[in-house]
Amino acid sequence: MLGKPLFEFSGACVGCGETPYIRLATQLFGDRMIIANATGCSSIYGGNLPTTPYTLDANRRGPAWSNSLFEDNAEFGLGIRLALDEQYSHACDLLVKLRRSIGAELVDEILAADQSDETGIHEQRLRIEKLKIILEKLDSEQAGNLLSLTDTLTRKSVWLIGGDGWAYDIGFGGLDHVMSTDKDVNILVLDTEVYSNTGGQMSKATPRAAVAKFAAAGKSVPKKDLAMIAMAHENVYVAHVAFGAKDIQTLKAFREAEAYPGPSLIIAYSPCIAHGIDLSNNLTQQDLAVKSGHWSLFRYDPRLATQGKNPLRLDSKKPGIPYHEFAETEMRFGILSRSDPQAAKALLDQAQVEVNERYRHYEQLAAMDYSEE
Amino acid sequence: MSTRQNLQNLQGNHACALAAIHAGCRFYAGYPITPSSEIAETMSAELPKVDGLFIQMEDEIASMGAIIGASAGGAKVMTATSGPGFSLKQENLGYAALTEIPSVIVNVMRGGPSTGMPTRPAQGDIMQARWGTHGDHPTIALTPWSVEEVYAETIRAFNLAELLRTPVIILFDEVIGHLVETVDLARFENPDITDRKWADGKIEGFRPYADPGDGVPAMARPGDGRRVHTTGLSHGEDGFPTQDAELVAQFMARLLGKIETHRKEIERVDIRSCDDADVVIVAYGITARAAYRAVETLRQRGVKAGLFRPVTLWPFPEDAFKKVAERARLVLVPEMNAGQLILEIERLVSGKTRVAGVNLYFGDPITPQQIVETAEAELKQ
Numbered sequence: 001m002l003g004k005p006l007f008e009f010s011g012a013c014v015g016c017g018e019t020p021y022i023r024l025a026t027q028l029f030g031d032r033m034i035i036a037n038a039t040g041c042s043s044i045y046g047g048n049l050p051t052t053p054y055t056l057d058a059n060r061r062g063p064a065w066s067n068s069l070f071e072d073n074a075e076f077g078l079g080i081r082l083a084l085d086e087q088y089s090h091a092c093d094l095l096v097k098l099r100r101s102i103g104a105e106l107v108d109e110i111l112a113a114d115q116s117d118e119t120g121i122h123e124q125r126l127r128i129e130k131l132k133i134i135l136e137k138l139d140s141e142q143a144g145n146l147l148s149l150t151d152t153l154t155r156k157s158v159w160l161i162g163g164d165g166w167a168y169d170i171g172f173g174g175l176d177h178v179m180s181t182d183k184d185v186n187i188l189v190l191d192t193e194v195y196s197n198t199g200g201q202m203s204k205a206t207p208r209a210a211v212a213k214f215a216a217a218g219k220s221v222p223k224k225d226l227a228m229i230a231m232a233h234e235n236v237y238v239a240h241v242a243f244g245a246k247d248i249q250t251l252k253a254f255r256e257a258e259a260y261p262g263p264s265l266i267i268a269y270s271p272c273i274a275h276g277i278d279l280s281n282n283l284t285q286q287d288l289a290v291k292s293g294h295w296s297l298f299r300y301d302p303r304l305a306t307q308g309k310n311p312l313r314l315d316s317k318k319p320g321i322p323y324h325e326f327a328e329t330e331m332r333f334g335i336l337s338r339s340d341p342q343a344a345k346a347l348l349d350q351a352q353v354e355v356n357e358r359y360r361h362y363e364q365l366a367a368m369d370y371s372e373e
Numbered sequence: 374m375s376t377r378q379n380l381q382n383l384q385g386n387h388a389c390a391l392a393a394i395h396a397g398c399r400f401y402a403g404y405p406i407t408p409s410s411e412i413a414e415t416m417s418a419e420l421p422k423v424d425g426l427f428i429q430m431e432d433e434i435a436s437m438g439a440i441i442g443a444s445a446g447g448a449k450v451m452t453a454t455s456g457p458g459f460s461l462k463q464e465n466l467g468y469a470a471l472t473e474i475p476s477v478i479v480n481v482m483r484g485g486p487s488t489g490m491p492t493r494p495a496q497g498d499i500m501q502a503r504w505g506t507h508g509d510h511p512t513i514a515l516t517p518w519s520v521e522e523v524y525a526e527t528i529r530a531f532n533l534a535e536l537l538r539t540p541v542i543i544l545f546d547e548v549i550g551h552l553v554e555t556v557d558l559a560r561f562e563n564p565d566i567t568d569r570k571w572a573d574g575k576i577e578g579f580r581p582y583a584d585p586g587d588g589v590p591a592m593a594r595p596g597d598g599r600r601v602h603t604t605g606l607s608h609g610e611d612g613f614p615t616q617d618a619e620l621v622a623q624f625m626a627r628l629l630g631k632i633e634t635h636r637k638e639i640e641r642v643d644i645r646s647c648d649d650a651d652v653v654i655v656a657y658g659i660t661a662r663a664a665y666r667a668v669e670t671l672r673q674r675g676v677k678a679g680l681f682r683p684v685t686l687w688p689f690p691e692d693a694f695k696k697v698a699e700r701a702r703l704v705l706v707p708e709m710n711a712g713q714l715i716l717e718i719e720r721l722v723s724g725k726t727r728v729a730g731v732n733l734y735f736g737d738p739i740t741p742q743q744i745v746e747t748a749e750a751e752l753k754q
Contacts, residue, residue: 039488043488069487069488070457071432071461165405170404170431195405198405198406198407198410199405199410201405201410201414201429202429204431213405213410213414213417214405214427214429216417216418
C-alpha cells in the first residue's frame with residue numbers, strides 16, 4: 001500500500017487491532033472522508049485533543065472527524081450524509097439556474113461527472129476550481145450561494161465508525177435503522193468482541209466460552225451474527241474481514257463498500273489487549289481465528305443478486321484447525337480452562353459445533369443459485 | 374454492643390454493591406459505564422452466591438426497564454450508572470415513580486455534560502436527580518460522603534424504596550466511588566431492614582392504589598389472585614386509567630404527599646459546629662469533607678464556621694437547614710457544578726442571608742483552601 005495514510009501516531013495501545021483498518025480507509029478515501037465516530041476506544045485515540053492522529057495530504061485535504069455519543073453514532077452519521085446530500089442537490093439546482101452565466105459546457109460536465117474512481121474525482125475537483133473562479137466574478141445572490149456550496153459537488157465518503165459495544169449493543173437500534181435506508185454511508189465496526197474502553201466487559205459480540213467482566217464463568221451463549229442480520233436487510237453491502245488473515249480480501253471489501261451507493265457494513269476483526277494475547281502476534285491471532293472458523297471471511301454485495309449472481313462470496317476455507325487450538329492461544333479462553341477445566345471443555349466443545357454449523361450455513365447460502373430459469 | 378470488629382478495606386463502589394445485597398437486593402441489571410462499573414462487576418460476582426440474578430442489558434434504558442419489571446415481580450432491585458446513563462434512565466424513572474415500583478438507582482457522578490470527563494469527579498446531576506424525569510413526581514436522593522456511609526445509605530435507600538414504594542436515587546461522585554477506606558462491617562451486622570408491605574386480607578374488591586392512611590398502598594404479590602392493573606397512565610384507586618380531574622388530583626396528592634408525610638424517616642442531616650456559626654457551609658459528597666476541613670481552619674482563624682451536610686439531598690431537609698441558617702451571616706455552598714443546590718438554598722433563605730457559591734467543575738475536587746479563601750473574601754464584602 002503506497003497511498004499516504006492520513007491517520008498516524010495515534011494514542012492506541014501498541015499493536016492495536018483496530019487502527020490498521022482506520023489507517024487503510026484513510027489511505028483509500030482520506031481526502032474526502034467524513035467520519036462519525038462513536039464514543040469508545042476509537043474516539044479516544046482518534047481525538048485525544050489537542051492532538052489528533054488524522055492529518056492532511058499534500059493538497060491539505062484530509063478526513064473530517066466528529067465524535068458522537070456512544071448510542072447514537074449511526075443516526076449522527078446518517079444526519080451528516082443527509083445534510084451533504086441536501087447541499088449537493090441545492091448546488092445542482094443553482095448550477096442549472098446559472099447555466100447560461102457560468103457556461104453550459106462546464107455546468108453539464110459537472111452535473112454529469114462520473115465520480116466513481118479517483119480519476120473521476122480528480123477531474124471534478126479541477127472543474128470546481130474553474131467554477132469557483134467564474135462564480136467569484138458573477139455578482140448575484142445565487143452565484144454567492146453556489147460559491148458557498150461548490151465543495152459539496154465532489155463526492156464525499158461518509159464513514160460511521162465504532163466498536164462492537166456500539167454496533168451490537170447500545171447503538172444497534174440506530175444501526176439497524178440506518179441500514180434500512182438507501183443512503184450512501186459506510187459503517188465500519190471495529191469488533192474486539194468486548195467492551196475494550198470501559199475495561200473488558202462482555203458484549204453481544206463476545207464469543208461463547210470467552211471470559212469477560214460480567215461473564216466470569218465464560219460466556220454461555222454464542223456471538224451474535226451481526227452480518228447475517230445486516231444481510232437480512234437485502235440492500236446492505238456486508239463484509240466480514242480480518243486483515244491479518246487475508247489483507248487482499250480486506251482491501252477489496254473496503255473498495256466495494258465505499259463504491260456501493262447504499263449503506264455498507266464492514267465488520268472488522270480487531271485483536272485487543274483484553275483478549276489476553278501478546279499484540280505482537282496480532283496477525284497470527286487473526287489467521288488462527290479464520291482458520292479455526294471463529295471468524296469467517298465473506299462479502300455480500302446486493303448488486304450481484306440483480307445480475308442473477310449469488311450476492312454472497314465466501315472468502316475463507318472450511319475450519320481447518322480445531323477450535324480449541326485457536327482458543328488456547330488467548331487468555332480470554334485459557335483462563336477458564338485453568339479455573340474450571342470441565343466447564344471450559346464443555347463450552348469449547350459447544351463452540352466447535354457452532355463454528356462448524358455457522359460455516360456450513362454460509363457455505364449453503366453462497367452456493368444458492370440466483371440465475372433465473 | 375459487641376466489641377468485635379470486622380474491618381475491611383472497601384472501595385465506595387464495592388461497598389455499595391455489598392450493602393445492596395445485605396439489604397436484600399436480589400436482582401441487578403446494568404450496563405458498563407465509568408466510573409460506576411465496579412458496582413456491576415461486584416454484583417455479577419456476588420449475586421449468584423445468594424441466589425440472586427445479575428443481568429447485563431444492551432443499554433441503560435433497558436437496565437432500568439429490567440429492574441422495574443423484576444421489582445414488579447417481587448424482588449428488591451438496583452441498577453447503577455453515571456450521568457449519561459442516568460439521563461437514559463429518566464423516562465423509566467418517571468414510570469417507576471408513577472406506578473410506585475420500589476427501585477434503587479445509583480449515579481456515580483463524573484464530569485459532564487455528555488461523555489465529559491469519564492474518570493473525573495463532578496456533582497453535576499443534583500438537579501437532574503430532582504427534575505430529570507418528566508412531570509411532577511416524588512424524588513428521594515441520598516448522597517453519602519464516605520465509604521462507610523455509602524454502605525449505610527445504600528441499605529437505607531432500599532428501606533425507603535420499600536417503605537414508600539418509590540424509586541430512590543443514590544448520588545455520589547467519582548472520588549467517593551473509587552475511594553478506598555476501612556469500614557467496620559460489624560457495625561452493619563444486624564441492620565434494620567424494611568421489607569415490602571404485601572397486600573393481605575380480602576382478595577375480592579381489592580383496590581391496589583387505595584390510601585391505607587400513610588399514603589403507601591400495599592403491593593399485591595404477583596399471582597396471589599388480586600387483580601392489579603399496572604399502567605403509566607394516570608390512574609385511580611382501582612388502577613385503571615382515568616382523566617377525571619378529581620381522581621387525578623386525589624392520586625397526585627397521595628403520590629407527592631407520601632414523601633412529605635414521611636420526611637422524618639427520609640431526611641438525614643449531619644450538622645457540625647453550627648450552634649454559634651456565622652458562616653454555614655452547605656456541602657455534600659466529597660466536597661463536604663473539604664468543607665469540614667475548611668470549617669476547622671476558619672475556626673482556628675477566628676471565624677465561627679459550621680457545616681450543614683444534607684445526607685438526604687431530596688427532599689431537601691428544609692426545616693433543619695432554616696434553623697441553622699437563621700443566625701448565620703453567610704451561607705456558603707461549594708459544589709462541583711456551576712451552581713445547582715445553591716438555587717434551593719437561595720430559595721430557602723429568601724434573601725435574608727447572604728449566599729455565595731464555590732463552583733469548580735473542571736475535573737478536580739474542591740480543596741479546603743478554596744472554600745476558606747471564598748469564605749474570607751465574602752466576609753470582607
